[in-house]
Amino acid sequence: MLVISAKSGQLGNRLLSFANFIAFAIENNFTVINPAFEEYADFFMSTSEDFLSCYPSPVVSIPGNKFLRKYYYDFNRFLAESGRFKTINIKRDRPFSWSNSIITKELKSGSINFFQGWMFRDGWFVDDLSNLQKHGEKIRAYFQPLNKYQLNVANLISQIRSETDAIVGIHIRHGDYQEHQNGKYFYLFEEYLKVMESAKALFPNKKVTFLICSNQRQKEDYLQHLSYVYGNNHIIEDMYSLAECDYIIGPPSSYSMWASFYGKRPLYMIRDVNKTLKIEDFVHFYQWQGVFYPNEDWSKSVWEWTH
Template identity: 85%
Template sequence: MLVISAKSGQLGNRLLLSANFMAFASENNFTVINPAFEEYADFFSSTYQDFLCCYPSRPFSIAGNKWLRKYYYNINRYLAESGRFNTINIKRDYPFSWSNSTSITQELKSQSINFFQGWMFRDGWFIDDISNLQKHGEKIRAYFQPLKKYQLNVEKLISNIRSQADVIIGVHIRHGDYQQHQNGRFFYLVEDYLKVMESAQMLFSNKKVTFLICSNQRQNDDFFQHLSYIYGNNHIIEDMYSLAECDYIIGPPSSYSMWASFYGERPLYMIRDVNKMLEIEDFVHFYQWQGVFHYNEDWSKSFWEWTH
């Protein structure tokens, strides 16, 4: 049994982390318990009725609530740090990969509980394990289907846009926390996003392009008046899964838009140069990502440089 006993990042990171554990478990006949998914469990059909957040899903489970999930997470944190069980700590000084971490996999005890803590699979850190994500992608996507009410809201939004557009390009404008994240390395002004959007629109000169704008901060309508656009529903799940339904996705390096690309199997352009004139080949499917990791002794300054 593999237990994710420590939280890493926000929604996108937790989903990618969970997906990598699920793919590894499928390959090696393990069960995954994910108490660290507690804040987001109530959004998804498979975890809504299971406070353990177990994969594979069990035929019988106990529904959770916020109090129960938090209590269970705290218990697992205590057990992981108690020294009574096999606890595997993933260091932050290099990208973690199941395929390249022989020492980690050798620590696993197949007939025991294995607690995991540490920052894993953040953004590009899972890049060596993409083949397993692809192999088990259908099961992972089925597990992380949102509740029906969120699906219906997404369907309504996308249907409305498709009735008026030939091409939908989702744009993830990440402001708020990105102004401080890695000293603002990936914080782009609205004017910068506009350059990229206008360049993308030129790729479809003979078609009606509508942009679906999703952001963690309210945007000024005046910037977008010369474009055909619509805002997302301003809901953490509905925006992510609406991006997954677009034909193309644009965003800064972020696990949020990367999950949308994975879930919807849609090509993503991860912004690295706001002045670049886009080509259609710049939109890359999730399984085609390539990158180089730049290590820094100050882990917060380590980053992935996406090369494709």
Template identity: 85%
Template sequence: MSKYYQGSFLEVLYVLVISAKSGQLGNRLLLSANFIAFACENNFTVLNPAFEEYADFFSSTDKDFLCCYPSTPFSIAGNRLLRKYYYNINRYLAESGRFNTINIKRNQPFSWSNSSITKELKSRSINFFQGWVFRDGWFVDDISNLQKHGKKIRAYFQPLKKYQLNVAKLISNIRSQTDVLIGVHVRHGDYQQHQNGRYFYLVEDYLKVMESTQTLFPNKKVTFLICSNQEQKEDYFQHLSYVYGNNHIIEDMYSLAECDYIIGPPSSYTMWASFYGERPLYMIRDVNKTLKIEDFVHFSQWKGVFYYNEDWSKSVWEWTH
């Protein structure tokens, strides 16, 4: 039980609704995970209509169009039309002024334990949340709660069985022929514009990092699992042992989570893979860096520095360790 709510929250009902979309898959998974961890600490209920486009990929949310945590004994499976309607009506209610709507401003890192936001929660009421509250590194002070409730969160966000089987087949085939498996997230496409291309790296840049990583495992066969949001040419990586992922947004993410190590630019996509698979991640910031094994960091070890900019889109959170 959180020190802020001792006694009182066991006697009343609090419903937290994630009523606005923030980013893509990785961001929404991390946001959901933080709400679930907070709900576990305080006996709250979370509804997540903002998970609309991704709900059909996961075993818990596929069966429940409300995307409710904790899962209810009786639920109704969703479909695209129903989920879209569910999201839109929640957006309307959040902006109607009839309920308690909490807007999270992106002007500083957010923490449940240090934020006055928790004092705005109303009991016996629906509390709508809007804002990029847990985007990328904004939840650094709450990592301990994610670790504490990680087992429940991972169980809730298990992919559907068909995706699990495809991932298992891919990983099993690779592991039968290698000693060390390293996942590489080649983030192209949208990253050419994201933060003015700050983390958009050419294939040649990824190759430098991969070659540096390979030297960390002398006398072992290293294979790279390459996942990308843009098709890559077959001949880019021929001097290395490599396999391309299944080119599916869920299967690639959860395949990265099964690797021994993960490499990629700063991205919530690989952050989730690192958290879910409990695998160490190296976030590329300097493509010319000579890597050490200590540069691969487990989710629970991350810290960070926040750089504020008056233009919130240019505010930057940099993970360190």
């Protein structure tokens, strides 16, 4: 049994981490339980009905609530740090990968193995993409949002599609990105507009509508020359609406990466706001590559995307 007993990042990172554990578990006949998914478990069909957040889903399960999930997470943290069980700490000084880690050779399916640390952050899992691709449909089925969220997403996308030829999702990450990596990927709204205009030019004979999803409301005065719709301003509905777009654009972020994975849509990660886009710049999830640059100060370690 594999137990994810520590939290790393927010929704996108937690989903990618959980997905990587599931893919490994399917390949190697393990069970995964994820107490660290507590804040997000109630958004998804499988985990909302199972307070253990277990894969494969148990035959008999108990729905959770905030109190039960919080207690369950704290209890597993206690067990992981008690020394009574095998606890594997994943350090942040280099990427962790199932495919090249000596840890995987020590795991036994009949034992309990707690995992702590910053796992599979952003692109640190590229060596394991083949397993994510192989088991992608099972993973997507497990992470279907509740029906009410699916319905809201379907209604939004259906309305947009009825009035346009192509939908380009724009993930504008403000808020925490002003501090993240010293603001390296914090772009002003005017800079996002440059990228949007470049994307629109890729479809000269089509009407392009931009679906804008952001953690901060933007100035609509700048958008008058573009066809655009704002997302529903809900953490799950925005992510899964991006997954339904024809193309996705955003800064390097696990949030839009999950949308790309789940919807099987090509994604362009903005690293140069002045770049003139080509259609080849939109890359499917399984094609991503990059280089890891370690630093003694783990907060300055960087995964630099090369494609």
